[in-house]
Amino acid sequence: MSLHAAAATSWQAERRRAFLFGLAPSLVVLLAITLVPAVALLVASLTPLSLTDPVATFRFDDPLVNYRHLLEDTRFLGSVVTQLKLSVSSVALQVGVGLGIALLLHGPSRILAATRAAFLIPMVLPPIVVALIWKILYTPDISPLHRAAEALGLPFSSLIANPGTALWAISVADTWQWFPFTMLMVLAQLQMVPQGPVEAARLDGANRWQVFRFIVLPHLRPVLVVCALFRLIDSFKAFPLIYVLTNGGPGTVTEVTNYYGFVQAFNFSFWGYASAIAMVILAGVFALAALVSRLGWNPHHEHR
Template sequence: MSGAFRGRSRAYLAGLLPPLLVLFFLTVAPGIFLVATSLTPATPLRPDSLLDFSDPFRNYFEAFADGRFLNSLVVQAKLSVATVILQIAIGLGLALLLNARDRWLEFMRSAFLIPMVLPPIVVGILWKILYTPEISPLHRLAEFSGFAVPSLLAQADTALVAIVIAETWEWFPFTLLILLAALQMIPDEPIEAAIIDGAGRWQIFRYVILPFIFQALVVAALFRLIDSLKAFPLIYVLTGGGPGTATEVTNFYAFQQSFNYANWGYGSAVATLIVAGSFALSMLVGRISRRDFDEA
């Protein structure tokens, strides 16, 4: 019996070893290298700086004293809050409208998923065309209607709004998908009982539907909050972080420090802080998901 158990254990280990090695070399090893680099003043201008650990926390102290880094956190917070709220609101509204078994509605659901499956660079190019007055059909239509619409991307006050619109359009299908699945899991009996008791549509939504889908709302919001930290492609294509630093979010700032200014150590420290924030949010999602599973 023990021999068979040992043989089965070896078979499991042999099956797990290849994916574990791939995971290590693609995720763990780069993560270790990122953290190690963040503890050095690494720059290609000084090859020996990659092994200089004499002042390991200098980059982190500099980051929290860096006004541009702090500004990137504010810009990131504005972008994240605005996009998450809009994506949840639009996703929930459409999920309520599409929550029925009908062929036409099934076709509409599939059509709404198109923005989410497009490559981010393609989405960026699409919105770059729409935001460029010289070639944008929306600007031409506005001019034909007698309205002069300036370029949203060229104004510091509206550039971030333009990013929020594009990001929301690309990712609201994600929240739509999660919330639609949650709505379709609601049993019919509570809704039918509420209708018999004379409840209106708002009362049914507030006291019957919302409690059933609340956990799905929280999980969808947290997932989108985590993903909003990766809004790099849109910003790179549309604004390049400008005008000025109006759309310079934290990951774009890390990119600029690492590749434009060759401050590898400082850029790695900023990237490490982003990873730590993403990890904390992921842990929160995991706790909420486990609690939801236990309650179910």
């Protein structure tokens, strides 16, 4: 090996070492705030931990008992179905509404820029504030929405008190808060759509739908997948809306999995069982994220 090559190798090694030393503090903090709680949650899920039986904290005589009970718990299985309904409906609405509004607001106009800024307001509001806003809108006695419907001769009952509409009402509230995320991401991607193919397609006689379908949409597809992935993960955190709007009701119609875990932990003090529910949610989020990512970035689809 020449002297020059040896010096280059030594410099690369020193660079990697310096990089690792610089990154180490951040990695330690990241592990402390993510890995340690996750391990504690996993350990708790393997015990019959309960506030009424503190001795059970370190009892591992039957570590899978909580998970076996989950398979037999019809209320838990029902909460999983409810969670899937809420996640699918809210993510589909957020991506669809965000895409549509982004296409409408795409342009250099100052009025459009001001409108885009106004649409971002729901996304920056605290979730509890959003829940209170929609609680007012869904409460017939004080809701301007119900007052307007009555004035038009179209009165209707409370959407969050009706078992047939309660879950969809939560989905609408969640969409109102988070469709600006998709809108913002799509607007950013629209700025990078090449205009050459668009102009060429128009000269060839393509209409607006054809331009969007065959030129614009393929460029937007990756960012739409990212938006769906992030919103799918966040859809498992719709706790404030459910807690304020319906408290899991009517009955258990809007009792999603994380809310059921909350009930088990704080209403019944079954912390071990609630930890098992949390671990199942965590595994489900990872599985859904992997599935959406694989479907979204399939190379065979990209080159069609």
